[in-house]
Amino acid sequence: MPVYLDCNATAPLEPAVRETMLTYFDVEYGNAGSRTHEFGLRAKRAVQEAREAVAVVVRAQPEEIYFTSGATESNNLAILGLAPHGEATKRKHIISTALEHKAVLEPLEHLEKHGFEITLIAPNSDGVVRPELIEAALRPETLLVSIMHANNETGTIQPLDQVSEILREHSAYFHVDAAQGFGKELSLLRSDRIDLISISGHKIYGPKGIGALVARRRGIERIPLKSIMFGGGQERGLRPGTLPVPLIVGLGKAAEAALKDNAKRTSRNMQIRTAALDALGSLNIEINGDQTRSLVSTLNFSVPGVDAEAAMVALKNIAAISNGSACTSSSYEPSHVLTAMVLPEWRVQGAIRLSWCHMTDDVNWSAIVSALRRLQ
Missing domain, CATH: 3.40.640.10 (Type I PLP-dependent aspartate aminotransferase-like (Major domain))
Structure with missing residues (x-):
């Protein structure tokens, strides 16, 4: 799974x-x-x-x-x-x-x-x-x-x-x-x-x-x-x-x-976040949203040269991810949130959202990075 x-x-x-x-x-x-x-x-x-x-x-x-x-x-x-x-x-x-x-x-x-x-x-x-x-x-x-x-x-x-x-x-x-x-x-x-x-x-x-x-x-x-x-x-x-x-x-x-359990959960979420940023950094990602004032359990980023739809297909056997809100993701329309932020089109089209919690299993970040790198 x-x-x-x-x-x-x-x-x-x-x-x-x-x-x-x-x-x-x-x-x-x-x-x-x-x-x-x-x-x-x-x-x-x-x-x-x-x-x-x-x-x-x-x-x-x-x-x-x-x-x-x-x-x-x-x-x-x-x-x-x-x-x-x-x-x-x-x-x-x-x-x-x-x-x-x-x-x-x-x-x-x-x-x-x-x-x-x-x-x-x-x-x-x-x-x-x-x-x-x-x-x-x-x-x-x-x-x-x-x-x-x-x-x-x-x-x-x-x-x-x-x-x-x-x-x-x-x-x-x-x-x-x-x-x-x-x-x-x-x-x-x-x-x-x-x-x-x-x-x-x-x-x-x-x-x-x-x-x-x-x-x-x-x-x-x-x-x-x-x-x-x-x-x-x-x-x-x-x-x-x-x-x-x-x-x-x-x-x-x-x-x-x-x-x-707020402090304990925050600590676990921060561990996952740190591991994610360390691994994904090699892809030269652009992070969408102010990282100094963000939930520690959410990361929205775009990979140069990678389309979000292609990324979700490539990762389907590795990680369950999304390209935005579950309420609108099935429409394949650009995110109204990222559009309102006036981000470059490639970042809007390529935006990937990862969100985890204190119960999240250990993540094979190297497999995720390898799959995304093949798309670049």
Whole structure:
């Protein structure tokens, strides 16, 4: 089997997470909404414990955590759920970036068709958005600023701390898509100026099909989100539907492990990164994205003379890799992220993304380098 180097698309399940989930599939199968018997009460307690585990990672309150099906739904809920408030208050301007995942860009496109004005800030060639451009784009009628935490293609971490300070004097809500960075880079998401955070379970070694939206209160005021789904009233009326207790418990366990094992995981990921850079350096690669502010588990690079599609074919029996987001890689279209960075065409067409984790097997870097060299 080839070594798996596509953890940004989806990551393996942490063994402790799987073990915990099985109990709630096989034994503790109660509905958390059933309050008339012990099965339901135990399920409700398990959900609350998971809510607390997610909250502590970003220093939020448990009641500020809303479980969803994943970061895509959380992004839609954060953006589309604020739209009625924007319409009612005549604040219909939103700022985001050209680097965002389609789960942010497409809801914004939808709002634009319905009378909202969207300003997309372009990044530098290193994949970082300059905070002063965010500040310059702010208006009195700006409803929302939405910026991702860590880019899913390059791993580049955005300056959320600086943007948070810029927004201290502005009433705009601040949303962060943290699908890739939650539980990996801890400090930036703990700012109390970040109002909304989207989380994905399967990117932090939890199950697919579960995520969360953090919606921090401003003092005693809840963020004026409106549900985009109807029926049932679960999650305090914001996200209806029977709670998937095993998945929620799995997300809680994954969040707990991410916090407890953060230093150990970072060390292992850095070992893999160092080995990758040492080996790939002989190919004269160009790294895409600022390496001084990147997730240690992601490397996006281009090899002179090598097309990404040809590289994936050449490496299919050696390593599972990608040329960008799993949501768009099947379209064979140039990466909108690298295009926004205004990189040379050969780097965009040749970009290869490697992403790993603390559970990644040892990598045969010499075999990878040999296969890529034959393509040059």
